[in-house]
Amino acid sequence: MAVKELAFDTDARKALLAGVEKLAAAVKSTLGPRGRNAVLDKSWGGPTVTKDGVTVAEEIELRDKVENMGAQLVKEAASKTSDDAGDGTTTATVLAEAIFRAGLKHIAAGVDANALVRGIRKSVEGVVAHIESMATPVKDKVAAVATISANNDTAIGKIMAEAFDKVGKDGVITVEEGKGLETYVDVVEGMQFDRGYLSPNFVNDAEKMMVVLEKPLILVYEDKIDSVSKLVPLLEKVVETKKPLLVIAEDVTGEALSTLVINKLRGVLQVCAVKAPGYGDRRKAMLRDIAVLTGGEAIMKDVGIELDKVTLAQLGTAKKVEISGDNTVVIEGAGSTKSIQERIAQIRAEIDLTDSDYDREKLQERLAKLAGGVAQINVG
Template sequence: MAKMIAFNEDARRGLERGMNTLADAVKVTLGPISTELSAMSKPVETKEQISATASISAADSTIGEMIAEAMDKVGKEGVITVEESNTFGLELELTEGMRFDKGYISPYMVTDTERMEAVMEDAYVLICNSKIANIKDLVPILEKVMQSGKPLAIIAEDIEGEALATLVVNKIRGTFRSVAVKAPGFGDRRKAMLQDIAILTGGTVISEEVGLKLEAATLDLLGKARKVVVTKDETTIVEGAGDDEMIKGRVNQIRAEIEKTDSDYDREKLQERLAKLAGGVAVIKAGAATEVELKERKHRIEDAVRNAKAAVEEGIVSGGGVALLQASKKAFEKLKLTGDEATGAKIVELAVEAPLKQIAMNAGLEGGVVVEKVRNIEAGHGLNAATGEYVDMIKAGIIDPAKVTRSALQNAASIAALFLTTEAVIADKPEPKPAAPAAPGGDMDF
């Protein structure tokens, strides 16, 4: 679509005439089309709809079904990650509770040597926003926990020196069970995640910034969890004892931060934190026969997960380029534009035909004929390229996330506007292909 807008003949002629407002004129149409797309979208209410959306994106119904299953288990705000597997096929692994990517500091803390895990049942959780090295700072709270008879999970910036040695020696002797884990993240993000853990477990972050010192810590500052499982690389906190209202408040706070941020990276990290508190974590493990096939399959699954989440966020619309074409028709019928704006609208009107035209051409049909037919048939109906029939697209399971359709249009217009207002573009010159070598014996006489 960006190409159709930026390199349209009307756009070129307009710029030659000095029509510098053409880029703005193109953008004028975006709002009305987006509004029509929103009006067309239908909320995703069933597991089957999520499966259909993901299946189309991944071109694989098995992948679609697994993504729908994962979203059903962890909720719309849960995290779904995709990992490479050494085994062939697909596998879904669900994690209850909060999980973060930090493991035990010392393998001597392992309680299950077969699985190489440190498992703490009905444990206290000490959360500290500083390094712990001096055993004198740790002894007072250790004595209190030992008297309770419960194990202790320590999450701190770092645990080292004699403090770590004391924990290891007590574990080996069977005097006291504990596990030490480095806090996840860095800087302000680490502080925020420690606070998340504290709220989830009903504890308090011990930090000198708020006047709390480790040597003066009491049991009521510690969090609690039904189970803490720590591996070499990950820590999972199951059923923290945090107050439901406080957890809900923290979740709402993170949601507000997601709305405010302009950074995609920050938004992604905030969504991960939100999922750890409000949803859960699902891991789809993908395997394949070759390395190349594995990478390609993993990327398809990741794209399908994003599309499924987008469908849940803003609903679904008819796929196959139908929604875009029919939404633009409705929008342009309502717009009364003149001059440059009318020219910009005409350019966009032609550009939104591109996806459907391409689908028709791929199916061996005449693009222009298909576009004209779809533009004038019942709303929501379009071409099923697999059968060549015109059907109700949503009923036939040919759907797209409304968010993806809207974003595609906005991104295309943004890129095109950049080209239209650019004086010059620097591009790599294609290298000439070397001539094919002469056939052996080509100069010999026979």
């Protein structure tokens, strides 16, 4: 069993404060537009240069165990701020140090710790309310804010502002290595997921090797489709409408896939089949997102509806769907605004409840696809 180091009363408080001050000293030097960069040593590769508070904080481990506990307390506050707001980690560190130091002075003077905590919480409520009343929307100053965050690099600030302007506050901004010398913003229009056509025989734009379906009907089906007998009744109904068909399912194989390909090649039906995105419970959620966006119904396994019983009313639709070998983009789904907003509210609630950074990231991606969009910054 590992030996535990014990510290009590004044000795413990002094050591904790020392840890808090050491971490804060490293982090607060990066604060504000005139903040200085920190250089972080890495166990692999070259050093990292940054003025992001939480990045600096995460690299700090102190030799003294009690001091390190103090540093970890402030590090946790900075990380929580980053998760909730996406910024403000350095300010959170400065405030945490100030509150901790002032609190220890009152405790040393004999103030009850529990009463002190209640007072701090009550004061925080008043301060937050006052700050919110002073808040000014920065809709027209996004470039300035982004420039400050980018170490006063105006070029990066303008690119970030362009991306934010295109996808809005609910959108997602990703950064990828570009193939050219210039840095530019590429916006994905509509809902995109990383699944392409199941057969190149579905392609109707040979030049781009893509499938483009105008105002298609969209089947959202959770299970695998391999039975021709169950697929044919639905195909007959769709053919009568003279509209294209997009099939999104766990998989389409064997005779079912062959039937779709033959109908396409013979000119009977413009059709394409793609695998459903995601896995497990996330797949179910994404299928429901697609159904809400397109105004259709997600035919799930637990509902008990057989494929041959699916009606045209249960199919969704969109202005256009573009499918490549790797991706599918649904543009201007026909779902009702009310249903989409309700789905968005549900996803936001899930984001607030989750403790997993990975789950939060995936939920935010789903939110962006429904509410805003995805802007990709290609760095040259």
